[in-house]
Amino acid sequence: MTAKLLLRIAAILMLLHTLGHTIGAITWKDAPNPAVGQVINGMQSQHFDFMGRSVTLAGFFEGYGFIMIGVLPLVAIFLWLFGSQSANPLTKSLLPVLAVFLLVMGVIEYIYFFPFAAAFTFLAGLCSVIALVVIKRGKSTIQA
Template sequence: MTAKRLIRISAILILVHLLGHTGGHLSWDKASGPLFGVVKEMKSHSAEFMGATKSMADYFNGYSLIMFGLFGMSILVLWTLSNHTFRSAKLVKQILYPMGVTYLAFGVIEFLYFFPFAAIISLLAGILMLFSTLKLTDK
């Protein structure tokens, strides 16, 4: 399999992650059962931090919105890099190394603090990014 294809598969995996994240973002505060009480508490208490008064729900929402930007940017960067695997292999590698390692770290964090599906998606994306660098030849 070519580096271009591996990089694009990584981008598609992150798109799947983004779609799942979208579902979670749109529904987290509509929890029922035991989680309803947690969400209610997150929304009901605010505190001042660094000049802004926000609730834990506000911070949770804000971080979730930041992830939309991160995932979207990652998809666009990966797809763009996949178009430069022959002309600029060295530069593509230099960008893929930190991205791949970062997505591996995301996978570990997601295993520890979230759930396996998200973690597996991030780990696979990171592995494919790093594996694609082995397919690239510097010119």
């Protein structure tokens, strides 16, 4: 497989992750059962002061979700661009950082969220690591 193909696969995985995350971020208040509904209600109704502002845990949760709707496609764009520029010194400098970021993010998602989301990110990280090996070897492809 070529580094370009591996990074394009990683980019598509992150776009799929973005799609799933966006659906989840938009619908998180739709409680699947009364117990979860109580938790959501508590997150929305209990205000506390934070840095001079009255906030809720629901606001933080929702805000972080919306931030990730921006971050995930940004990662996908970087992966796509790196696939087109694998010989570029900047790609060779930044791709290892992004690959480690994706692997760590996948582990964190597995621990704190759920395996399905983690799988997309972790696989994108693995594709990035394999692409790095291909790039460092100076070959255009890696044999399966």
